[in-house]
Amino acid sequence: MSEGKKKFNVSVIAGDGIGPEVIAEARKVAEAAASTEGASFEWVEYPFGAAHYLKTNEILPESALDIGIDFDSLTDAGSMMGSGGMIVMDDRTCMVDVARYFVDFLVGESCGKCVPCREGMKKMSRILHDISEGRGQPGDVETLTEMAGAMADTALCGLGQSAPNPVLSTIEYFREEYVEHIDEKFCRSGVCQGLFAVRIDDACIGCGVCGKSCPASAIHGVAKKKFEADAATCIGCGACIQICPVGAISPIRRTKA
Numbered sequence: 001m002s003e004g005k006k007k008f009n010v011s012v013i014a015g016d017g018i019g020p021e022v023i024a025e026a027r028k029v030a031e032a033a034a035s036t037e038g039a040s041f042e043w044v045e046y047p048f049g050a051a052h053y054l055k056t057n058e059i060l061p062e063s064a065l066d067i068g069i070d071f072d073s074l075t076d077a078g079s080m081m082g083s084g085g086m087i088v089m090d091d092r093t094c095m096v097d098v099a100r101y102f103v104d105f106l107v108g109e110s111c112g113k114c115v116p117c118r119e120g121m122k123k124m125s126r127i128l129h130d131i132s133e134g135r136g137q138p139g140d141v142e143t144l145t146e147m148a149g150a151m152a153d154t155a156l157c158g159l160g161q162s163a164p165n166p167v168l169s170t171i172e173y174f175r176e177e178y179v180e181h182i183d184e185k186f187c188r189s190g191v192c193q194g195l196f197a198v199r200i201d202d203a204c205i206g207c208g209v210c211g212k213s214c215p216a217s218a219i220h221g222v223a224k225k226k227f228e229a230d231a232a233t234c235i236g237c238g239a240c241i242q243i244c245p246v247g248a249i250s251p252i253r254r255t256k257a
């Protein structure tokens with residue numbers, strides 16, 4: 001935290017695969033950091049869609065979990081304190097989708113005065129939509145990296161210069177997710193629709209709510225016994241993953257027809 005700053009805000013994505021234990025842990029970390037800095041502490045939870053007011057920034061991987069939450073530590077780690085906000089994401093968050101989300105938001109924020117930001121952001125958005133909708137092509141990651149570098153170097157203001165950060169940092173730390181989307185048409189987080197099928201594991205308690213939520217009638221079973229998902233019928237909508245009360249449903253690669 002920069003000297004003189006007295007307020008500490010942390011934002012956590014809620015309702016996107018984030019369980020109460022992740023939120024509680026994030027709150028503990030933030031509270032301790034605020035206490036160390038002698039700052040006031042305020043806890044507010046927003047749904048993902050409401051978190052876009054945050055300054056677009058670099059996304060850090062799990063290995064950075066223990067770094068200090070202060071101006072210098074975050075800068076050293078390649079990110080920044082920004083407005084003091086933080087978003088915590090779990091392994092059910094697709095990093096390609098996160099990059100797409102931020103870029104889509106910034107397309108609307110660009111004032112349009114300079115070409116790198118105005119056109120670069122639109123082009124990036126198209127590529128990220130293609131990747132997350134199963135139309136990714138070999139070379140897309142390299143194109144995104146090249147465009148991001150050009151935007152950072154040539155955009156007129158801080159918005160355009162920092163806009164590629166989510167793209168560059170997700171490519172740096174989660175490149176394998178981009179490769180899976182492009183080469184295998186697979187979203188390991190079960191977020192990008194149509195890019196996964198599902199399987200049900202032994203944690204299933206046979207409640208049956210997944211079967212009722214499946215638009216493809218791909219889930220069958222008998223109450224109080226383990227249910228089964230037919231991967232060949234599954235259309236990869238993710239509804240069952242979201243609704244299962246015990247987290248028994250996981251994304252798997254689609255089998256080729």
Ligand code: SF4
Nearest residue numbers: 204205207208210244
């Ligand atoms: S929602 Fe989860 S626990 Fe309930 S039947 Fe489906 S897989 Fe099993």
Ligand code: SF4
Nearest residue numbers: 214234235237238240
């Ligand atoms: S992901 Fe969608 S289509 Fe596939 S089994 Fe679950 S609810 Fe059905």
